[in-house]
Amino acid sequence: MLKAVHFGAGNIGRGFIGYLLYKSGYEITFVDISKELVESINNYKRYNVIILKDNVEKEEVKNIKAIHIEDEENLSKAIVDADIITTSVGANNLKSIGKKLINYLKIRKANIDKPLNIMACENALFATNILKNSILEKGDKDFIDYVNQKIGFPNTAVDRIVPNVDIKKELPIDVAVEDFYEWDIEKKAIIGDVNIKGAELVDDLEPYIERKLFLLNGAHATTAYLGYLKGYKYIHEAIEDDFIRNIVSGMQEEASLALSRKHNIKKDDLERYASKVIKRFKSPYLKDEVVRVGREPTRKLAGNDRLMMPAKLCYEIGVMPQFILYGIAAGFLFNYKEDPKACEIQDDIRNLGLEKTISKVTGLEENSDLLQEIVKKYKELKEAFGKR
Ligand SMILES: NC(=O)C1=CN([C@@H]2O[C@H](COP(=O)(O)OP(=O)(O)OC[C@H]3O[C@@H](n4cnc5c(N)ncnc54)[C@H](O)[C@@H]3O)[C@@H](O)[C@H]2O)C=CC1
Numbered sequence: 001m002l003k004a005v006h007f008g009a010g011n012i013g014r015g016f017i018g019y020l021l022y023k024s025g026y027e028i029t030f031v032d033i034s035k036e037l038v039e040s041i042n043n044y045k046r047y048n049v050i051i052l053k054d055n056v057e058k059e060e061v062k063n064i065k066a067i068h069i070e071d072e073e074n075l076s077k078a079i080v081d082a083d084i085i086t087t088s089v090g091a092n093n094l095k096s097i098g099k100k101l102i103n104y105l106k107i108r109k110a111n112i113d114k115p116l117n118i119m120a121c122e123n124a125l126f127a128t129n130i131l132k133n134s135i136l137e138k139g140d141k142d143f144i145d146y147v148n149q150k151i152g153f154p155n156t157a158v159d160r161i162v163p164n165v166d167i168k169k170e171l172p173i174d175v176a177v178e179d180f181y182e183w184d185i186e187k188k189a190i191i192g193d194v195n196i197k198g199a200e201l202v203d204d205l206e207p208y209i210e211r212k213l214f215l216l217n218g219a220h221a222t223t224a225y226l227g228y229l230k231g232y233k234y235i236h237e238a239i240e241d242d243f244i245r246n247i248v249s250g251m252q253e254e255a256s257l258a259l260s261r262k263h264n265i266k267k268d269d270l271e272r273y274a275s276k277v278i279k280r281f282k283s284p285y286l287k288d289e290v291v292r293v294g295r296e297p298t299r300k301l302a303g304n305d306r307l308m309m310p311a312k313l314c315y316e317i318g319v320m321p322q323f324i325l326y327g328i329a330a331g332f333l334f335n336y337k338e339d340p341k342a343c344e345i346q347d348d349i350r351n352l353g354l355e356k357t358i359s360k361v362t363g364l365e366e367n368s369d370l371l372q373e374i375v376k377k378y379k380e381l382k383e384a385f386g387k388r
């Protein structure tokens with residue numbers, strides 16, 4: 001049986017990547033930092049994926065086990081035997097995974113000679129490259145040659161909304177997911193074969209990653225930050241608010257203009273994709289909390305992420321992205337106390353001032369047009385809704 005090692009046994013790990021790997025005939029070894037989650041997986045040796053729609057479906061995932069990230073002996077064995085390694089740990093945790101993989105890949109090099117593909121499945125542009133660079137950065141020539149010849153590092157775009165929804169579960173590790181999913185994998189970077197049911201191998205991945213990161217994740221973050229500001233708990237409630245939906249659709253139009261210019265994608269293809277995303281947000285089954293979708297705002301408001309990237313692309317073609325900037329401004333008003341990164345931004349606004357904080361998070365110059373527009377929109381939104 002084909003063997004997969006997956007780092008990050010969370011929502012996406014179990015609800016999407018693990019689900020499709022199992023359906024493709026892989027035996028899955030999950031690796032996680034949570035001892036409780038590792039014990040739970042080894043205790044039950046299976047879990048259910050609950051597909052949230054009008055007639056809820058349940059699909060079982062079996063042939064699984066789990067290893068704790070510090071269990072060096074078993075992790076080493078799993079890496080040596082693996083046919084595929086995937087991650088869904090959060091883009092900010094990729095570098096630490098890469099560093100851990102170095103020694104295990106050196107042991108693999110000395111013991112086995114079969115192709116291996118490593119794929120990061122994160123909401124970030126070219127996340128697999130981040131992982132690959134952290135594996136190679138201190139390597140000697142022999143190791144670098146081995147990695148470049150024997151290991152494929154395809155980038156991916158992963159899309160399935162997997163909320164932390166509170167529903168009746170048979171097992172504590174069951175996971176509830178939206179009905180939709182899309183997994184695009186960079187064909188040219190694969191070594192040997194990767195056959196995953198439901199995943200699509202694409203020649204040019206960049207348009208897929210940027211379309212998803214801007215039109216889904218960017219729209220999602222905009223809905224989340226404005227929804228939080230107006231006191232909504234769930235995405236499906238916030239997207240029904242006309243003021244919010246108007247800004248979200250406007251930001252999708254701006255991002256679509258940038259995408260169509262950069263990747264020569266037909267406008268009506270992007271419009272169809274964008275309106276399907278809004279329909280997905282409206283699903284009342286997901287009960288997706290705005291504070292999950294808006295989590296870690298320092299990452300989501302950063303210069304290389306889902307809002308600033310399309311904003312800069314618009315500005316470069318002479319368009320001031322008014323709606324995208326409302327989403328970014330709302331992100332700086334996201335003062336959710338349970339989110340350490342949201343608290344970091346609010347502390348900085350108090351200590352450094354608004355303009356310095358926006359510059360620190362987004363990478364924009366303080367005197368830039370985009371930053372000054374964000375400041376204006378921040379003040380407008382705060383005046384109108386900032387009572388929280
Ligand atoms: N939840 C969703 O709807 C989607 C999430 N994603 C992306 O998938 C990734 C994971 O997201 P979720 O599954 O929602 O988060 P999650 O928090 O449910 O799962 C992350 C898992 O990774 C584990 N983890 C964290 N650092 C680790 C490390 N250094 N070593 C091993 N395990 C580690 C955590 O213990 C947790 O179990 C993120 O990059 C996210 O952006 C992508 C598409 C959809």
Ligand SMILES: O=P(O)(O)OC[C@H]1O[C@](O)(CO)[C@@H](O)[C@@H]1O
Nearest residue numbers: 123159160161162216217220293
């Ligand atoms: O996982 P992140 O990047 O923190 O943000 C959550 C986003 O990812 C998604 O899981 C979809 O990719 C959505 O739930 C949301 O847009």
